[in-house]
Amino acid sequence: MNIGTRKILDRSFTAVGIGSIIVMAVALMIVVVPIITNGIGAVFFTGTVEHRKMLFSEFKRGDSEKLSSEVASSDRYRAKVYGMLTDFEAELETMAPEKKVEYKAKYAEVRAALQALFGPLPGDPEPMLTRFKYGQTRWEKAEEKLHDLLYETKWDNSNPDVMAKEYFVSRAIGFQGTSLVKLFPYVKDNMEKLLLPEFTFYWGFITDSSVDSHFFGGIWPEIQGTFFLAVGAMLFAFPLGVVAAVYFTEYARPGFLNSMLRSANSTLAGVPSIVFGMFGLAFFINTLKVSESKSVIAGALTLAIMILPTIIRAAEEAILAVPKTYREASLSLGSSKWNTIATVILPAALPGIITGGIISLGRAAGETAPIIFTAAVSVGSAIGLADVLTSPTPALSWNIYNLASEHEAAAQIRHVQYGMVLALVSIVLMLNLSAIVLRARISKKLKG
Template sequence: MNLGTRKILDRSFTAVGVTSIVLMALALLVVLVPIISGGLKALFFQGTIEHRQLVYNEFGRGDREELERQKEQSQEARRPVFAMLDAFDAELEGMEPAERREYRSQYNHVRDVLHDMLGPLPGDIEPLLLRFQYGNTRWEQAEESLHDLLYVTKWDYSNPNVMAEKYFTPRVDEFQGTALAPLFAYVETHLEEMLLPQPEFYWGFITDRSLDAHIFGGIWAEIQGTFYLAMGAMLFAFPLGVIAAIYFTEYAKDNFLTSMLRSANSTLAGVPSIVFGLFGLAFFINTVKVSESKSVLAGSLTLAIMVLPTIIRAAEEAILAVPKTYREASLGLGATKWRTIVTVILPAALPGIITGAIISLGRAAGETAPIIFTAAVSVGATIGLADVFTEPTPALSWNIYNLASEHEAANEIRHVQYGMVLSLISIVLLLNMSAILLRARISKKLKG
């Protein structure tokens, strides 16, 4: 190959490499930007008086005197709405039955929207669920409720060649000539006075408990559960993986049994995670009975089995990368083989071993399938260290899936879902950064 052709190939490979890196960076931005922007909405948003009242009542945070002043101001703006509702109720009583039935359905919808917006209305039965005890806690939710109050959604099926088109008509048209007609314009112009929105930094999203299946409150139980499961998995998998790697590299002979063990380890690395979850349920819970049902211990053991092949392989490669002269020098000075492994080989291989642990830790924290059957619950309180042997726990990975696909109010709590995703990514990055700094410190110490 002549020099010109070699230069062309070198430049081509360089261009392909740079292009690949740029495309990967753009793809990462496409994924991360919506997660970060959506997740930050769980912490920073326009909160209403309903949010401040909820935080004070449920968590005891806030200025009581200021809150009482704002509540009185808000109630003053809401009184005309309540008066118009009472006037229309009286008007309904004087209508003919047929006319009353005609208004009743739309009027009930108006009351439902106002209930969502402002909380319980005068005359309503005291709601049991927390979600019905408060109005819209976020200003963007209030704006959506306002649109639903002001307009009726209809569909145009007149053109058979196209799909039905959605359009809106003013709801006030259905109540023209009644005592309720002025309500719509009043709510539209006085909504801010009724809800008093102001910028909020809700740090309690990280530290508070969940309320009413994550309609309100925070995600501390999920964060704690994720930490317990990930660290528990590493507590079991890391020492077992390192010991197995030492056996493969320093003691095992090159025979059929060793070959089978290596093949089994490689096969385990490619097994789908849901299989590990079913194995954990069948073995750790139903056979070994490490707990009566789901528990953090069973989930940690399952995750440990899942990440074990990665740790073994990474530790094995790190040990093999240690120069043979290290072994020879140690043995030449009279050290035993085990002492050579413990005091010379393992310290030299530790940065590479920790690299495998970092990869495994991130995977253990983010896996969902292995903990579905062994450890995770959708709704639960925080647990203490003594409870990890017997109790299940919420976890970020499982709850993200559950809230996004199974929750009855999934569209209303998108900020919670994105907040959980951002928290999970942050936890994994934090754990990885800690391990990377530890590895760098160890490497620096080894170099003197």
């Protein structure tokens, strides 16, 4: 090859390497940015009067006088809508039978769309589920529902070779010639007066418990559950891991037994997380019977054995990084080996050990698979500290899965899911960032 080609190859080799690092950074961005932007929407959003109604009656929060004046003003506009409905119902009775049947089905759709927008209409029975007691609490959702009111969704199946295409037909055309035709432009033009949108900072998203399986309210039970599980796992794993690391670094002699123990450690680190969950179910719950069925303690124990290898490795590295001179100085002053470890080496290694602990804490908080069978439930209120031995808990990681994949109305509560993901990701990334900062400070300190 001539030298020019070799140079080009060399340059492009560099470009491939840098390119793949850039791709990784971009991947991180692509994953994190939608989570952050949409997740913030769970706390900061444009709320309607329905949201304030919900807050007042479910959480007793808000200014009752201001709320009642708002409700009165929006009701004034809504009364006109409801008046049109009663007018049309009267008109319906006068129609010819076959026309009546046709319009009745269409009218039922309009009523359903209006219920979704404004909550129960006058004359409706009191709904059983809280989610039907209020109209749309968020402005952007209200706009979607307005579109549902104005247009009918249809599917174009005419060409069998391509996928069916979605298209919209105006409902107003369907009601041409009846009194109801006025309703559509009226609702469209007076949306703001009907729902009174207002910028809302809903801090309760973090501290409230959920209402009607996350249709309204916040995620406090999940945050608390995650906290209990992760901290519980640390309580078991951290002391064990540090002691084991002391043994490996200070006392273990090279040999068959030691290499076996090390192999066991790396095997444990490589076990798939779902297998930890099965083990937790088979051992802690079915065999040891630490609790009747799922419980926080069983989940914490399962997570503890999962993060144990990480803690041991981090603690070992931290202990090995302590300069030899510390040890020698302590020993030369006549203190015993144990004394040296407890009073000189461990304090010096402590920041490094804590760094490993923080990273493991983040891992325990984020893991889902081990707690599916051992600790997590999909619905439930926040549990007290006394219940950790007996009762399961909702947890952020599990509920993200549950709301996104198994909830009956997953598409309607995307904002809650994004909010939960943002909460989990920010907890984990905060922990990791603090670990990174801590480690940078340690390495500076050790360098002197």
